[in-house]
Amino acid sequence: MNAIVSIRDVVKEYQLGTTVVQALRGVSLEVQKGEFLSIAGPSGSGKTTLLNLIGCVDTATRGVVEVAGKDTAKLSERELTDLRLNTIGFIFQSFNLVSVLTLFQNVEFPLLLQRKLGAKERRDKVMQLLEQVGLHTHAKHRPSELSGGQRQRVAVARALVTDPLLVLADEPTANLDSTTGNQIIDLMKTLNQQKGTTFIFSTHDHKVMQHANAVIRLADGKVLERVSAREAVEHALSLGEAPQAEARA
Amino acid sequence: MTIFDPMMWLIAFRSLFQHRIRTSLLGGAIAVVTALLVALAGIYVGMKETLLVSATTLMSGHVNVAGFYKSTASSSSPVVTQYKQLMEIVRRDVKDLDYVVQRGRGWAKLISDSGSMQVGIGGIDIANEPGFLKVVNLKSGSLDDLKRPDGLLLFEEQAKKLDVKVGDRLTFSAPTYKGTNNTIDVTVVAIAGNIGMLSSWNTFMNDQGLRKLYQLNDETTGALQIYLKDLSKLRPVQEGLRKSFAEAGFELLDNDPRPFWMKFDGVNRESWTGQKLDITNWEDETAFVQWFVTILTVAATTLIFVLTVIIGVGIMNVMWISIRERTREIGTLRAVGMQRRSVLAMFVTEGFLLGLMGTGLGVLIGGALTAALNAAAIQLPKGAQLVLMSEKLIVTPTPGWIVFAIGFITGAITLISIIPSFRAARLKPVTAMSHVG
Ligand SMILES: Nc1ncnc2c1ncn2[C@@H]1O[C@H](COP(=O)(O)OP(=O)(O)OP(=O)(O)O)[C@@H](O)[C@H]1O
Ligand SMILES: [Mg+2]
Numbered sequence: 001m002n003a004i005v006s007i008r009d010v011v012k013e014y015q016l017g018t019t020v021v022q023a024l025r026g027v028s029l030e031v032q033k034g035e036f037l038s039i040a041g042p043s044g045s046g047k048t049t050l051l052n053l054i055g056c057v058d059t060a061t062r063g064v065v066e067v068a069g070k071d072t073a074k075l076s077e078r079e080l081t082d083l084r085l086n087t088i089g090f091i092f093q094s095f096n097l098v099s100v101l102t103l104f105q106n107v108e109f110p111l112l113l114q115r116k117l118g119a120k121e122r123r124d125k126v127m128q129l130l131e132q133v134g135l136h137t138h139a140k141h142r143p144s145e146l147s148g149g150q151r152q153r154v155a156v157a158r159a160l161v162t163d164p165l166l167v168l169a170d171e172p173t174a175n176l177d178s179t180t181g182n183q184i185i186d187l188m189k190t191l192n193q194q195k196g197t198t199f200i201f202s203t204h205d206h207k208v209m210q211h212a213n214a215v216i217r218l219a220d221g222k223v224l225e226r227v228s229a230r231e232a233v234e235h236a237l238s239l240g241e242a243p244q245a246e247a248r249a
Numbered sequence: 250m251t252i253f254d255p256m257m258w259l260i261a262f263r264s265l266f267q268h269r270i271r272t273s274l275l276g277g278a279i280a281v282v283t284a285l286l287v288a289l290a291g292i293y294v295g296m297k298e299t300l301l302v303s304a305t306t307l308m309s310g311h312v313n314v315a316g317f318y319k320s321t322a323s324s325s326s327p328v329v330t331q332y333k334q335l336m337e338i339v340r341r342d343v344k345d346l347d348y349v350v351q352r353g354r355g356w357a358k359l360i361s362d363s364g365s366m367q368v369g370i371g372g373i374d375i376a377n378e379p380g381f382l383k384v385v386n387l388k389s390g391s392l393d394d395l396k397r398p399d400g401l402l403l404f405e406e407q408a409k410k411l412d413v414k415v416g417d418r419l420t421f422s423a424p425t426y427k428g429t430n431n432t433i434d435v436t437v438v439a440i441a442g443n444i445g446m447l448s449s450w451n452t453f454m455n456d457q458g459l460r461k462l463y464q465l466n467d468e469t470t471g472a473l474q475i476y477l478k479d480l481s482k483l484r485p486v487q488e489g490l491r492k493s494f495a496e497a498g499f500e501l502l503d504n505d506p507r508p509f510w511m512k513f514d515g516v517n518r519e520s521w522t523g524q525k526l527d528i529t530n531w532e533d534e535t536a537f538v539q540w541f542v543t544i545l546t547v548a549a550t551t552l553i554f555v556l557t558v559i560i561g562v563g564i565m566n567v568m569w570i571s572i573r574e575r576t577r578e579i580g581t582l583r584a585v586g587m588q589r590r591s592v593l594a595m596f597v598t599e600g601f602l603l604g605l606m607g608t609g610l611g612v613l614i615g616g617a618l619t620a621a622l623n624a625a626a627i628q629l630p631k632g633a634q635l636v637l638m639s640e641k642l643i644v645t646p647t648p649g650w651i652v653f654a655i656g657f658i659t660g661a662i663t664l665i666s667i668i669p670s671f672r673a674a675r676l677k678p679v680t681a682m683s684h685v686g
Contacts, residue, residue: 057584057678078588085586096581096682100263105256112256113586158585 003066004166004198005031005054010063012049012221023049025221026063031200033165036192038209039202040232041218047202048170050218054200055088055168056080068165085113089159091169091188091201095151097143097158103130104139107157114162129157133187149180156187160197169201173208185211206236250591252598257591261599265606268571275567276607279662282556283611283654288618289549290650295643297542301531303639306380307371307447309534310350310474312486314339314494315509316502316526317516318426325516326426327354327509330524332470335494339475342493343486347476350378353459354471354509357423359452361411368407369451370421372459372471380476386442386640390415394438398458401435404448408440415440421454425464433462445634472509483530490528500525506533541633557658561665564600568669572596573684579673580681592674593667600666604659611658612651619644 012024024046031037039047052058053065056072065072068087072080084090097106107126111117117125130136133153135146143151152172159167169188173181185201185208192199201208209215215232217224227235250257265272305311314335317325329335332351339349353372358365375381375395382392385402394400401419403411413419415437422432435454456470477486491501502525505512509527516525532539572579579592587595627642634640673681 052679055584057580057682081583081586081588084584090581090584092581092682096577098260098578098582100260100267105259109256109582110585112254113250113588113591115250162586 002032003030004033004068005029005200006064006066007050007054008064010053010060010065012046012053012058013061022221024053024060027218027221027223029216029223029226031166031198033198034192034196035198035200036189036211036213037198037200038212038215038229038232039200039218040204040206040209040215040236041202041224042204045218046221047218049221051168051170051200051202054166055090056084085110086162087165089162089164089167089197091152091155091159091167091172093171093174095143095148095155095175097151097154099143102140102142103135103146103154106143106154107161110158110162125161126157129161130154132191133157147180148176149183152176152180152184153187156184156191160191160195163195164197166198166200169199171202171204173203173205178205178207181205181208206233209233209236250587250594252594257595257598258602260595261602264571264575264599265603271567271571272603275564276603276610278560278563279604279607279658280611280614282553282560283608283658284615284618285556286553286654286658287612287615287646287651288622288644289553290654291615291619291644291646292622292642293542293545293549294647294650295645296545296639298645299639299643300535300542302380303384303444303447304535305474305476305531306378306384307444307451309529309531310472311477311480311531312475312483312490313472313509313529313531313534314475314490314526315354315472315529316524317512318524319516319522320426322520322522323517325513327513328426328465328469328471329473329526330469332473333468334497335473335499335526338493338497339473339490342489343475343477345477345479345482345486347478348377348379349473349475350374351456351470352472352474353456353465355423355459355463357421357462359407359411360420360422361413361417363412364410366407366410367450370459370462371451371453372456373402373453374456385444388440388442390437390439392439395453395455397436397438398455398461399433399435400438400455400458402439402441402453403437404441404443404452406443406448407452408437413437421462423462425462427464431462431464433458442640443634445639483532487528487530494526494528502527504528506530506536508534508536557661561661564603564662565665565668568596568600568666571599572669572673576673576676576681576684579676580678580684583676583678583681589674593670596670596673597663597666600670601659601663603666604662605655607662608655608658612655615651615654616646619646 008028010024010027014021014023027050039050041047053060054067056067104126107129108122111122127136130139133156135150135153173184176184188199189211191197203209210229210233212229214226215229216226315327316329318328318330319325336349351374355370357370359368373395375392388405395402417437419435420432421435425431494501506529583592622642622644629640629642
């Protein structure tokens with residue numbers, strides 16, 4: 001069994017006053033270990049909702065969500081939290097670093113929650129990751145002293161510090177310019193190849209999409225198809241978007 | 250992550266620091282309440298101690314051995330015969346004894362050139378009363394001159410009424426216990442600052458002089474005033490003395506916790522004659538002023554309570570705001586893997602830290618306030634002077650009260666912070682993260 005995420009017939013409904021909004025209408029999909037998978041789709045198609053369910057920060061209305069072989073519906077709040085801590089890393093669109101902590105402390109935080117490593121081991125681990133994202137010289141800075149791209153690199157380091165099996169990123173580049181966005185995706189890709197960490201990220205930018213092994217196309221709360229990155233980019237371009245000079249196939 | 254992780258404290262401390270203005274306002278409010286509590290407690294303790302020292306030194310001792318001598322069934326004198334033997338027993342049997350003195354009691358007419366007044370007289374053996382010098386605030390003359398058999402100490406109020414000064418001669422006139430009237434001449438050797446209601450009706454004179462006025466022998470006095478090293482031993486000492494005196498053949502009145510001057514009627518109605526002893530303590534003898542301390546305590550407690558509630562509501566509101574502002578951060582931390590109870594602990598730590606810093610500051614302010622009040626030597630209002638037997642406000646800070654102030658207020662703040670923190674911890678991570686504002 002190599003599926004790290006397995007979703008079957010998942011429905012997610014939101015109650016908006018008296019009306020019920022179906023954000024996901026029967027989604028099924030499997031993600032294999034080591035994948036670098038993109039979730040694409042127009043605004044409102046359910047990308048964030050899907051990632052939240054996989055990330056165990058929200059629960060499905062119906063259907064089965066299995067992460068790392070565990071049926072998340074059967075876990076207690078405490079067990080879900082432990083699953084998030086030990087198995088999943090998060091990269092957020094708006095970075096979500098703790099403003100009162102230094103970069104070092106932000107990255108160290110999940111390790112403190114885990115209580116597995118001693119101070120020296122934690123230090124080595126954090127510094128190694130900060131070096132990998134190119135910010136070891138800024139370890140004592142606060143997030144407010146950094147650019148958006150730098151902050152997102154810290155977030156990448158924080159997501160990876162616990163060596164999670166799975167990293168989820170909801171539009172990690174949406175708040176960055178395209179060059180910086182590309183650097184973040186390159187960084188994620190490198191870590192994916194070096195460590196074999198599974199990445200699932202959402203985007204509606206085809207330049208970002210093209211780095212993925214595969215793309216899940218969502219529309220209107222449903223999976224349209226699972227395609228290769230090339231096909232996904234071609235599809236996006238066929239919708240009338242002009243090809244960009246720096247776009248690589 | 251638990252409260253034992255330095256990171257928890259770091260986040261709490263830095264979050265407080267990040268919102269410096271809000272933290273200063275809240276911490277300031279907490280500090281003010283703490284300072285008030287410390288100062289009020291100091292005033293309370295100061296008053297109680299002043300009262301204790303004044304009352305015990307001037308009037309009763311810690312334990313008081315007095316009594317009545319009745320030559321006939323219906324005429325009683327507030328005297329103790331054979332006091333020297335009693336003193337021996339006290340010195341022998343009271344383990345916690347600091348010292349013991351004898352004090353004569355009298356009630357006589359004091360006559361000057363320009364007027365007269367009825368006063369009480371304490372017959373004092375000044376050489377053996379080290380505490381007396383500390384309590385009495387001498388304005389003119391010399392306490393040492395009370396060693397003269399005709400030496401008399403007046404309080405300012407009395408001196409003014411009689412229009413006399415140090416060196417002036419006056420006359421005491423009193424009925425002796427044998428039924429005849431006697432007079433003696435006395436000289437004002439000292440004038441002291443007023444000490445509460447005592448200064449309106451009581452004077453002090455040389456104990457030999459007082460015996461001469463009443464034609465008493467050397468073995469007779471008004472009461473023994475016993476001073477203990479440990480005040481918590483009052484009851485056992487009283488019990489022990491009752492036994493010792495009874496064994497030595499002395500008769501005793503039943504235990505009656507009232508001041509001696511309220512007992513004449515009862516004693517006169519009883520049929521016995523001769524000497525009976527009466528053992529009381531300072532609280533019995535000064536029961537009529539204790540109510541003041543009680544009212545003071547109740548008032549201070551109410552004030553503190555109301556202030557704490559007001560501050561508590563304020564803190565709760567600010568905590569709500571603070572937590573609402575940080576909802577996204579909470580969501581992030583929960584998503585990253587922080588347990589609910591850790592989130593709760595994180596905010597409670599913040600409340601605790603705020604409380605600790607606020608009360609710490611408050612204790613400093615309270616200490617400064619106490620020092621300032623003492624330095625200012627504030628004149629007490631007349632009414633308070635009367636019951637407290639002190640002219641000046643004395644504030645005595647005690648470690649116990651300071652620890653209590655810190656513990657009580659910090660505890661209250663921490664408890665209050667639990668409620669909003671609990672709500673924050675229960676939020677779904679996704680709800681918290683999508684929170685705007
Ligand atoms: N908390 C919520 N309450 C009600 N409706 C919601 C909520 N969250 C999402 N929705 C609805 O669910 C649908 C899917 O939303 P979702 O955020 O998953 O889309 P998305 O693909 O991430 O869009 P975007 O590209 O704009 O981020 C939308 O119609 C949205 O309005
Ligand atoms: Mg979205």
